[in-house]
Amino acid sequence: DAGVIQSPRHEVTEMGQEVTLRCKPISGHNSLFWYRQTMMRGLELLIYFNNNVPIDDSGMPEDRFSAKMPNASFSTLKIQPSEPRDSAVYFCASSPSDPSNQPQHFGDGTRLSIL
Amino acid sequence: GNSVTQMEGPVTLSEEAFLTINCTYTATGYPSLFWYVQYPGEGLQLLLKATKADDKGSNKGFEATYRKETTSFHLEKGSVQVSDSAVYFCALSRNNQGGKLIFGQGTELSVKP
Numbered sequence: 001d002a003g004v005i006q007s008p009r010h011e012v013t014e015m016g017q018e019v020t021l022r023c024k025p026i027s028g029h030n031s032l033f034w035y036r037q038t039m040m041r042g043l044e045l046l047i048y049f050n051n052n053v054p055i056d057d058s059g060m061p062e063d064r065f066s067a068k069m070p071n072a073s074f075s076t077l078k079i080q081p082s083e084p085r086d087s088a089v090y091f092c093a094s095s096p097s098d099p100s101n102q103p104q105h106f107g108d109g110t111r112l113s114i115l
Numbered sequence: 116g117n118s119v120t121q122m123e124g125p126v127t128l129s130e131e132a133f134l135t136i137n138c139t140y141t142a143t144g145y146p147s148l149f150w151y152v153q154y155p156g157e158g159l160q161l162l163l164k165a166t167k168a169d170d171k172g173s174n175k176g177f178e179a180t181y182r183k184e185t186t187s188f189h190l191e192k193g194s195v196q197v198s199d200s201a202v203y204f205c206a207l208s209r210n211n212q213g214g215k216l217i218f219g220q221g222t223e224l225s226v227k228p
Contacts, residue, residue, distance in 0.1 A: 033215070043159075043221065048215055055215075091159070093159075101164065102214060106159045108158050
C-alpha cells in the first residue's frame with residue numbers, strides 16, 4: 001500500500017522566494033496534518049484538516065504560511081515569502097479521524113533550506 | 116490543557132542493555148496513548164499504542180503499559196540493539212479531536228556495540 005507521499009524531498013531556495021510543499025495522504029484517510037521539525041523547537045503541529053476543512057491552524061507561525069486541501073487526495077503548504085528561519089523538515093501525516101485512537105501515518109518529509 | 120512530558124535525552128546504552136524511557140501525560144478524560152519512533156532521515160512511525168487504562172502495547176520487543184493512576188506510559192525494552200538507535204516520541208490523542216496528537220519533545224536513544 002502506498003503511504004503518505006510528500007514532494008519534493010529536498011528544497012533549497014533563496015529567501016524571498018515562494019515555496020510550495022505537497023502531500024498526498026493515504027486513500028480513505030480523512031484527517032491530514034502538517035508538522036514542522038527543527039532542532040530548536042522539536043516537532044510542531046502547524047495545521048490540520050478534517051474532511052478537507054481546516055480545523056485548527058493555531059500552529060501556523062505567521063501570515064506567510066498558508067495551507068490548502070482542495071480535495072481528499074491532495075494538500076499544499078505554501079510559504080511566501082520564505083525566510084532563512086523557515087528552514088526545517090516539514091512532515092505531512094494522515095489518519096482516519098474516527099475513531100480518534102487510530103494512529104497517524106507520516107510521510108518521509110521535505111527538508112527545506114532557505115538561504 | 117493536554118500535554119506530554121518525556122525524559123530528556125540523549126540516552127546512551129550498550130547493546131543488550133535494558134531500556135526505559137519515561138513518559139507522563141496530563142489530559143482530561145481518557146486519552147489514547149502512543150509511542151512513535153523516528154529513524155534518521157525518516158518520518159515518524161507508530162511503534163505501539165494503548166487505548167485504555169491497564170492496556171499494554173507491544174511491538175518489536177518494546178512494551179508500554181497505560182497507567183492511569185500515575186498518568187504514565189513508559190517505554191521499555193529488555194535488550195536493545197544498535198538498530199534501535201532513533202528518536203522516540205510519546206503522544207496522546209483525545210476523542211472528538213479528529214485524530215490530533217499531542218507529542219512529547221522526543222528522546223534520542225543511541226545504542227553502542
